[in-house]
Structures are given as structure tokens and as C-alpha cells.
Amino acid sequence: MDDFYRIGDKIVSMEKLTRSLTRMMSLRSEGVSQQEVADRCGVDRSFISRLEGLGAVRRGASIAVVGFPLQNKDEILSLLGDLGVDFSLIMTNEERWRFVREKSGLELLNQLMELVAKIRTYDVVILIGSRQRINWSAALLDKEALGISLGESPLTEDKYVDPEHLRKLILSAQED
Incomplete structure (x- = not known):
């Protein structure tokens, strides 16, 4: 079941957010540039950068x-x-x-x-x-x-x- 949040006059779907974020991170992990992902998904490049920083577990070598x-x-x-x-x-x-x-x-x-x-x-x-x-x-x-x-x-x-x-x-x- 979908989780919905009412924010002002909008209803936000967590399932839709999760699908969008998964798509963005999948594209990035495939080597697509931040700018290209932003263009494909209709967001600013800085948003992609901030998402990566927010979700980073560690940096450095594999x-x-x-x-x-x-x-x-x-x-x-x-x-x-x-x-x-x-x-x-x-x-x-x-x-x-x-x-x-x-x-x-x-x-x-x-x-x-x-x-x-x-x-x-x-x-x-x-x-x-x-x-x-x-x-x-x-x-x-x-x-x-x-x-x-x-x-x-x-x-x-x-x-x-x-x-x-x-x-x-x-x-x-x-x-x-």
C-alpha cells in the first residue's frame, strides 16, 4: 500500500519518490553524469549531487x-x-x-x-x-x-x- 503525505494542497506519494530516486541512483551507478540524470529526470544537477551526499555511506576505494x-x-x-x-x-x-x-x-x-x-x-x-x-x-x-x-x-x-x-x-x- 502506498504511503501518502499531505503537504499543503499537495499529496505526495512515497512510492513515486522511491521509484524516482531509484531511477536516478541507478543511472548514476551506470556512469551517467549528474547533469544528464538531472536532464532526464527534470531536476537540477545540484539536487542529484545533494542526494548522493545525503545517501553516502563512505567515500574512497572499493x-x-x-x-x-x-x-x-x-x-x-x-x-x-x-x-x-x-x-x-x-x-x-x-x-x-x-x-x-x-x-x-x-x-x-x-x-x-x-x-x-x-x-x-x-x-x-x-x-x-x-x-x-x-x-x-x-x-x-x-x-x-x-x-x-x-x-x-x-x-x-x-x-x-x-x-x-x-x-x-x-x-x-x-x-x-
Whole structure:
């Protein structure tokens, strides 16, 4: 059901406002300029700018965090959510082995390639794992990646990640 508000002699529809705002933000996220969106939607360019400022959650680089095997997975996922990290793939040792074992070779290869392609699109990638895996992953991503080493390969048990260290790393990456 539509929510209506009487403002003076006008009746304002929240559903109509939501549709209009969704259209404007969709166009902007597709790369359409503020001026072009304003022209298409019949508003001033400054209105589009103010909407973006009003709705901004954070500014800065897009960030992906990939890590395993983590002992404090839930705590880390909560932190990543609080900081507005764009993408995360965090697993315990058991989960990473299940990820590998439950797929055929072709399925595993295809899924890994999809993950690499997706992660390459982020401005900053933070890798948490063995030193060797961090180096290999950074090479596959073909970009500088920030790493938190959990030790030497092979890691056979879950490792604790200091949430405050990760928080500082993410916040510094967001400022760049």
C-alpha cells in the first residue's frame, strides 16, 4: 500500500519518490553524469549531487577482503560489515576444505577464475592467509595487495586475526 503525505494542497506519494530516486541512483551507478540524470529526470544537477551526499555511506576505494583459515570468522565478518567492505570471502579451515572437496576439478577451476575476475575489479584487496598464498594471489590479481600473514604454508588449523589490526588496515585503505 502506498504511503501518502499531505503537504499543503499537495499529496505526495512515497512510492513515486522511491521509484524516482531509484531511477536516478541507478543511472548514476551506470556512469551517467549528474547533469544528464538531472536532464532526464527534470531536476537540477545540484539536487542529484545533494542526494548522493545525503545517501553516502563512505567515500574512497572499493575494498575486497579474502582470508582463510580464520578462527574468529564471525568477528571478522561483523567488522567488515561495520566498515562497509564491498566484498568478503572469509572461511574457516573446515569451510575451505569443503569448498575444494565438494566440486569437480572443472567446477573448482571455473569458480576460482570467477572469483579472481571479480576480486580484480576492486581498488584495494586485502589478503589474509599464509605468506605463500598471499604472494600467489597478488600475482594472479596482477595488482598490489595488502596482506596479513598467518604463517607459513601449509596452514592446517584456524588462526586468530587481530580485528584492530585489520580495522586500521581497512581504514587506511579507505582514505587513499
